Amino acid sequence: MRPEGSRNDALVSVRGLKTYYPIRGSFAQRLIGREAGYVKAVDDVSFDLHKGEVLGLVGESGSGKTTLGRTLLGLVRATEGSVVFEGRDITRLRERELRLHRRRMQIVFQDPHASLNPAMTIEQAVGHPLQIHGLVKDREGVRARVASALEHVGLAPAEQFMDKYPSDLSGGQKQRAVIARAIILNPVLLVADEPVSMLDMSVRAKILELMLELKRDFDLTYLYVTHDLATAKFFCDRLAIMYLGRIVELGPSAAIYEDPKHPYTQALLRAIPEPDPRRTVPRNLPRGEVPDAAQPPLGCSFHPRCPKAFEVCGWETRDLRDLLERRWSELGEERFESEREAFGDLTVLDSPATRVSIPGGAGRARRMVDTLNDARARDPDEPFWSGLRRMGAADDRLELEWHDPVEPRLLPAGEVEVECHLYDEESLREAARRREEGAELAAG
Amino acid sequence: MSGEPVLSVRDLRVYYSSPRGPVRAVDRVSLDIGAGEVLGLVGESGCGKSTLGRGILGLLPEGAVSDGQVLYGGRNLIGLPQRDVRRLRGPGLGLIFQEPMTRLNPLQRIEDHFKETLDQHEPRLGEHEMRKRSLETLGRMGIPPTRFRQYPHEFSGGMRQRIMIALALVLRPKLLIADEPTTALDVIVEAQILGILADLKRNFGTALLLITHNLGIVAEACDRVAVMYAGQIVEEGPARDVFADAAHPYTRELLRSIISLETSELHSIPGAPPNLIEPPSACRFHPRCPEVMRICPVKDPIEVKPAAGRRVLCWLHGPEAKIAEGDTIKLGRGAIAVADEA
Numbered sequence: 001m002r003p004e005g006s007r008n009d010a011l012v013s014v015r016g017l018k019t020y021y022p023i024r025g026s027f028a029q030r031l032i033g034r035e036a037g038y039v040k041a042v043d044d045v046s047f048d049l050h051k052g053e054v055l056g057l058v059g060e061s062g063s064g065k066t067t068l069g070r071t072l073l074g075l076v077r078a079t080e081g082s083v084v085f086e087g088r089d090i091t092r093l094r095e096r097e098l099r100l101h102r103r104r105m106q107i108v109f110q111d112p113h114a115s116l117n118p119a120m121t122i123e124q125a126v127g128h129p130l131q132i133h134g135l136v137k138d139r140e141g142v143r144a145r146v147a148s149a150l151e152h153v154g155l156a157p158a159e160q161f162m163d164k165y166p167s168d169l170s171g172g173q174k175q176r177a178v179i180a181r182a183i184i185l186n187p188v189l190l191v192a193d194e195p196v197s198m199l200d201m202s203v204r205a206k207i208l209e210l211m212l213e214l215k216r217d218f219d220l221t222y223l224y225v226t227h228d229l230a231t232a233k234f235f236c237d238r239l240a241i242m243y244l245g246r247i248v249e250l251g252p253s254a255a256i257y258e259d260p261k262h263p264y265t266q267a268l269l270r271a272i273p274e275p276d277p278r279r280t281v282p283r284n285l286p287r288g289e290v291p292d293a294a295q296p297p298l299g300c301s302f303h304p305r306c307p308k309a310f311e312v313c314g315w316e317t318r319d320l321r322d323l324l325e326r327r328w329s330e331l332g333e334e335r336f337e338s339e340r341e342a343f344g345d346l347t348v349l350d351s352p353a354t355r356v357s358i359p360g361g362a363g364r365a366r367r368m369v370d371t372l373n374d375a376r377a378r379d380p381d382e383p384f385w386s387g388l389r390r391m392g393a394a395d396d397r398l399e400l401e402w403h404d405p406v407e408p409r410l411l412p413a414g415e416v417e418v419e420c421h422l423y424d425e426e427s428l429r430e431a432a433r434r435r436e437e438g439a440e441l442a443a444g
Numbered sequence: 445m446s447g448e449p450v451l452s453v454r455d456l457r458v459y460y461s462s463p464r465g466p467v468r469a470v471d472r473v474s475l476d477i478g479a480g481e482v483l484g485l486v487g488e489s490g491c492g493k494s495t496l497g498r499g500i501l502g503l504l505p506e507g508a509v510s511d512g513q514v515l516y517g518g519r520n521l522i523g524l525p526q527r528d529v530r531r532l533r534g535p536g537l538g539l540i541f542q543e544p545m546t547r548l549n550p551l552q553r554i555e556d557h558f559k560e561t562l563d564q565h566e567p568r569l570g571e572h573e574m575r576k577r578s579l580e581t582l583g584r585m586g587i588p589p590t591r592f593r594q595y596p597h598e599f600s601g602g603m604r605q606r607i608m609i610a611l612a613l614v615l616r617p618k619l620l621i622a623d624e625p626t627t628a629l630d631v632i633v634e635a636q637i638l639g640i641l642a643d644l645k646r647n648f649g650t651a652l653l654l655i656t657h658n659l660g661i662v663a664e665a666c667d668r669v670a671v672m673y674a675g676q677i678v679e680e681g682p683a684r685d686v687f688a689d690a691a692h693p694y695t696r697e698l699l700r701s702i703i704s705l706e707t708s709e710l711h712s713i714p715g716a717p718p719n720l721i722e723p724p725s726a727c728r729f730h731p732r733c734p735e736v737m738r739i740c741p742v743k744d745p746i747e748v749k750p751a752a753g754r755r756v757l758c759w760l761h762g763p764e765a766k767i768a769e770g771d772t773i774k775l776g777r778g779a780i781a782v783a784d785e786a
Contacts, residue, residue, distance in 0.1 A: 060630035060631065060632065060633075061601075061630055170716055171489065172716070200488045200489050200657050201488075201657055201658060201659065201698070201701055201703070202488050202697070202698060202701045202712055203488075204703060204712075205701055205703060205710040205711055205712040206712040208703075209710055209712075227630055228631065229705070230703045230704050230705055230707070231703050233705060233707075234703065234707070234710060257705070267632060268631060268632065269705065270635075271632045271634070271635040272631060272660070272704060272705055273635070273658065273660030273663065273664045274660065274663060274704065274705075274706075275660040275663045275687070275699065275702045275704050276663055276687060276706075277663045277664075277666075277683045277684045277687050278684060278687075278688070283635065285632055285635050285636055285639070286632060287586075287636075289600045289601075289602050289603070289630070289633055290600075290630070324590075325588035325590055325591075326586075326588065328583075328588050328589050328590065329583035329584075329586055329587060329588040330583060332579075332580065332583070333575070333576055333579050333580070333589065336579075336589045336590075340589075346590065
């Protein structure tokens, strides 16, 4: 595996990039100037974007992929780290200097209907960047440049479209106009944020083909931001899979589709509908959804949903709450009422911790233990149990302790890099040590 | 489909008025949905599939006119007074929309949503029974009872859609109409919701009309599929058979344009869906059809049944008796400007 950065054809080099959004707290907190915390939308990300390649930034909503794309363009300010574009760190540029760079990097947004001003004609909209950057002064010059851009994106003859309004165009035509506006300044880098996901299936291929053509004709480099691994397969040379602000897998597309390493990448691939009714089999999908980025899970962010998580992945109080809630949605109202009563106030499980002591009294601690034992007996293979280090009832309290979390690292694995303990020798050794220790504890 | 259908649509037409003339969004559509069956209704944007779903439920906007028959429980819902149709909605016919957030009241707890729904349609249910039924339905959708008293904003997009489905199912409807229920969701959550919808029959005995533009979703969740083009059903049949051997050229083109992990070559359908004010003559797909024949722009196609349980609206399949000599000569698709595509 060649280390990132050793190639000198990087158009963009991203190193240790963090983009945090402050959370607006209560009125009182704001009054005394205290922040309520941060959402780590992009949390320490490094990669290179090579000249002429298409890099896919893939993840679900809340993964930080859109924020990362925008930070790269300087549309969102980075909190830390660097984005070196054509030799300059754009995170340190002032707005005026940034504007010069923006000619070289453009963005296409997801929703073509929202990207065009309904009161502007196509000529005005597509020619707008020329005016903003003061590149072409006379109307005739603008018109000629717009016409050429429109013809390049297949809106030909251009005269037919110049005086139209967005409402006269179909979804696919609008997206073509948006792309025309993006290329009119002759950029070198195009960030395409879900450019086809609002379009009909029957139109998607056309827009993707157009973008590949433009890439060849104009020598473009693309950052393709998407949640859809099926279109990415066609479009991308390399992929960066994101989850909750981190890149969890990075490498050549072919290698990732051939042999996805991270359990999250595997899940994303399994979730794509298979257009063949004869071959659909029940798929194991991860439970739940992307958690709140304001309070990410301990350890590996994916561990609460991961079917392969084990001792070191970061088990904690909130995982117990999830386990109980899953159990109660299945067991019916009566079991729920009585077990819920035994556990009392569940909010003690809401702040992340690897130890918790739940007050019981009058036999409630025993009932809590019974509940957990029953849950374990019903589903002994549930990964949660591997993370539980100790469980006991003492002084009518339920005492629980989980194994300490270990932060996963992005490490080379074959042709790719992956951030998962399953591919980290040290983590595997540590987990084995903890398992042995647990067995001794149980025996002694 | 076996046994009596839950719902039969016969010659349904829905027209809208527009400044440029009437829009024929649904034009003489007939279909049956069997008990517990999942029927996928698929087509490109603007083909009339959403209007058809709404037309069935009598939920059309002002200015829309419908005509024909929607037979449910021995009655024709078209022309029935609004009050009577409303009474059938809920316990008989449920609807799930694309964007769940806009359908939940942000000021009401989940509990109150269920109370209101049950109060309205099943007022005789006692307080305890209401709660029990609500929690049970939510539980099957994977929403824990601990969250019954929370507000909509405290849930993720996928959970809100589960709540919407539970709200429809708590009335045990015979038929649920779901209009692009997963379009606003992420891939993994979409797959989770599709799993739930595909299991409705087993868990609730509810039939489902699933409206979508994504044939991959149809393959995942549906027993049968109806393909809609320019206001008409052009092909219908068991999902397996249609996917294995599509009869209508439009269905074949749609299938080829799916981008999945198995796709080895990008394909798109030339041209764009027609406007429904002045649709193309005779077969409405003829300007985009790779197999267009001399008869196609001239004579309205007649529905034929190429195999058991299947129907198709295309001259390639006959009926022979109506086709004259020379009618089947291939025309070759006219040049379609790139600009008219997409």
